[in-house]
Amino acid sequence: MSGYRIVYAPEAVADIVALAAPGERRELRDAITQTLTDPYGGLSIERPGGGGHWDRVALVGTVAVRYVVSDAPGIDPPTITITRVLP
Template sequence: MSYAYRVAYTPEARADLIKLGEQLAKTVSAAISAEIAPAPYGGLSVPRPMGGGEWDRTALVAMSAVRYVVSDGEGVDPPTITIVRVINRGAS
């Protein structure tokens, strides 16, 4: 089944992006839209280490670790990917 996922960001994820600086934040956001949004269970995505289930995932995107939750069960319209955290080791 193919979904058109909506991407949302928690306040913590927005703060993480701000810490990256404008240019890198744009790059990471664009990569999230290009790599995670079309197929949140594919690519470099894995269920979150230490549990959380298939819906709670991490992925490597534009050299950043992205933690996100997928909400696409029955009755969820539109299906949503909520970005929980964005971690970039190069950010100060």
């Protein structure tokens, strides 16, 4: 990973529990981590409807991952907060 710490909001954890069987949850989280290695690249876009460049959505397989990037000067380590994981 490129120095970003990934954390999950309670709603995102509940989404993962609802979307994946117990044995598949780790795979989904690993896929999210792999996709967000570059939080501004790949299949990532600014969240439709506003929020700024830090409020983003990325496609991970068949799910949409909504997340916020906190990497302004002085934030150490920079953090990606997963807010929702939607089908």
